[in-house]
Amino acid sequence: xxxxxxxxxxxxxxxxxxxxxxxxxxxxxxxxxxxxxxxxxxxxxxxxxxxxxxxxxxxxxxxxxxxxxxxxxxxxxxxxxxxxxxxxxxxxxxxxxxxxxxxxxxxxxxxxxxxxxxxxxxxxxxxxxxxxxxxxxxxxxxxxxxxxxxxxxxxxxxxxxxxxxxxxxxxxxxxxxxxxxxxxxxxxxxxxxxxxxxxxxxxxxxxxxxxxxxxxxxxxxxxxxxxxxxxxxxxxxxxxxxxxxxxxxxxxxxxxxxxxxxxxxxxxxxxxxxxxxxxxxxxxxxxxxxxxxxxxxxxxxxxxxxxxxxxxxxxxxxxxxxxxxxxxxxxxxxxxxxxxxx
Numbered sequence: 001x002x003x004x005x006x007x008x009x010x011x012x013x014x015x016x017x018x019x020x021x022x023x024x025x026x027x028x029x030x031x032x033x034x035x036x037x038x039x040x041x042x043x044x045x046x047x048x049x050x051x052x053x054x055x056x057x058x059x060x061x062x063x064x065x066x067x068x069x070x071x072x073x074x075x076x077x078x079x080x081x082x083x084x085x086x087x088x089x090x091x092x093x094x095x096x097x098x099x100x101x102x103x104x105x106x107x108x109x110x111x112x113x114x115x116x117x118x119x120x121x122x123x124x125x126x127x128x129x130x131x132x133x134x135x136x137x138x139x140x141x142x143x144x145x146x147x148x149x150x151x152x153x154x155x156x157x158x159x160x161x162x163x164x165x166x167x168x169x170x171x172x173x174x175x176x177x178x179x180x181x182x183x184x185x186x187x188x189x190x191x192x193x194x195x196x197x198x199x200x201x202x203x204x205x206x207x208x209x210x211x212x213x214x215x216x217x218x219x220x221x222x223x224x225x226x227x228x229x230x231x232x233x234x235x236x237x238x239x240x241x242x243x244x245x246x247x248x249x250x251x252x253x254x255x256x257x258x259x260x261x262x263x264x265x266x267x268x269x270x271x272x273x274x275x276x277x278x279x280x281x282x283x284x285x286x287x288x289x290x291x292x293x294x295x296x297x298x299x300x301x302x303x304x305x306x307x308x309x310x311x312x313x314x315x316x317x318x319x320x321x322x323x324x325x326x327x328x329x330x331x332x333x334x335x336x337x338x339x340x341x342x
Contacts, residue, residue, distance in 0.1 A: 002155040002166040006066050010132045011163040024053065068135040070153045080137070080153045086243075086250035087140035087151070091125040093240040094187035098123045098144060118181075121145060123236060130157070132164075147232060158231055169251075171229040173283065176222060176248035176322065177306055178241050183219045187239035194218035224248060227286075245322055278340055281333035300334040 027049030035042040072080065090096070097120035104116055124143040130150055133139075141150040150157040155166045182196060197206040199213045206213050222244025224236040238244035282289065285299045307326045 002152055002157060007164060007166050009066050027052065066133050068133060070135065070137050072153070082250045083151050084138055084140050086247045087125050089243045090238070090247050093238055093243050094189045095239040096123045096125065097121065097237040099235040099237055120237060144234065156228060158228060165231060167229055167231065172251060173227040174248045174251045175225045176245050178220055179223050180218050181221055182216055184216055186217050186219055190219040190221065190239040191241065192217045193220045278336060281336040284329055284333035285337065296337055300330065303330045
């Protein structure tokens with residue numbers, strides 16, 4: 001299990017190279033001594049030292065690994081397998097990006113009429129090997145550049161520059177939405193939902209004053225917003241909306257969340273109004289207990305604008321249904337909090 005003891009062992013593993021250190025202590029003076037006899041002998045001793053050092057490092061790594069053995073009870077095994085399946089599908093998409101910044105477009109006429117320009121970097125999803133851990137389950141994770149996020153049966157393991165942090169799944173927030181983007185190089189699995197031109201008028205029609213005014217596709221991407229406690233907060237852009245929505249739904253069934261009912265909102269990982277509590281309502285709207293009424297209203301309006309079904313009128317039926325259920329959840333959360341705020 002990923003408890004405090006195992007986490008401490010993982011974070012201090014880098015200092016457990018006793019065998020390798022011993023090889024260095026022995027082979028350095030041995031190489032210098034051999035140099036007094038002949039250069040050829042010194043080279044041979046040095047090569048032998050490198051091989052022994054490599055083997056010693058390998059032994060050190062294996063002996064210091066934290067070994068985790070998991071057994072599943074009830075539906076926890078099916079839930080964890082669903083995360084693996086969702087990650088596997090997400091790993092097969094053409095493109096995944098991290099949205100690093102979004103700036104206002106200073107000249108919409110020259111950028112296909114877009115109101116903002118985003119900066120992004122590549123991200124990845126794969127079945128990962130955590131060097132410090134040996135587990136009896138397949139571990140999938142997100143490669144987020146400087147950070148990595150691993151999904152274990154009991155907890156999420158976050159690797160940052162400062163080391164590893166184990167966090168419960170209740171601290172993970174995942175939201176899915178679909179958004180349209182102007183994209184010149186369209187990934188093969190992205191859905192083209194329209195077209196624009198490089199130079200446009202205010203009404204969206206092509207600006208005929210430009211001789212070279214190529215037509216540019218408008219694509220529908222999946223947007224995944226990930227928040228892990230106060231450690232990580234980012235947005236991923238995914239070329240395949242179905243893979244992104246499946247990922248969000250699978251993580252919506254984390255342990256210790258309300259039990260699933262037969263309503264469609266529960267099947268899709270959203271809280272049905274009947275199961276809404278004050279605590280869960282705050283999580284849905286992304287607000288804290290200390291937030292004022294004004295802040296709660298602002299959070300509600302922001303989410304309502306984003307997930308309103310009118311935003312995804314031209315999207316696939318699955319995405320439209322998700323937007324509708326998400327909107328119901330947002331409305332239920334707001335209604336719950338209105339009764340508990342002054």
